[in-house]
Amino acid sequence: MLKTQIEEGKGGRVILMDSITKVTPEDAGAIVVSASHGGASSGEFALEVPLKAVFFNDAGVGKDNAGIVSLDMLQEKGVAAGTIAHTSGRIGDANDMWENGEISYVNAGARALGLEPGAKLRTALTELISR
Template sequence: DDRGQIIITGSHGGLLGNDPATAIRVEVAACAFNDAGEGIDHVGISRLPALNRRGIAAVTVDYMSARIGDARSMWETGKISHVNPIAKKMGISHGQSLPVFAETVRQAMRHTNN
């Protein structure tokens, strides 16, 4: 069960079928996607606002820093390119690595639970 977990996907950050329910199917604490170069109308980061509305911290990594479709590449070399407001409020910012993202979210979760 992935509820409440921090999820690193290799997937692009585009909202599938423009349906907010497809942004991520489980109520996770946070998730990361690849911006896939953003694309026309910033479609490659369109999951971020939908996840923000659901209370989920979300980021994308720059497609030039990690292979699209490869979560391990994102974890090892990915650099954050975009953050949603919830992630930003946690202190997550452009240029950070995903290990820093995950640790920042973990700390925020501990602080919230205490």
């Protein structure tokens, strides 16, 4: 299962992980691109470590917004978060999300960092950490 730091700049570092269950205290302050769905259980894992931001797969959003519910959970704790469209990146494959992902949803914290739906994830995060 993939977990690797992919980019680093003045504004932080980006770590790819196929599952948010792989987040550890060493990831504190990083931007994590997790190929997990953006549901409540994923949000709980993401809250275990103080991250700068975290991205998930929207998993098609689902019933009662189940695939993106973590965005509100994370916003309540001051964590920037977003998802990529399930049609642009494979669930469970962080590298595919990094290479092909298009941002589908963001919380207010992510929007404050300049991250917007419709943007290519890789481009947006590379620009963010270069500041």
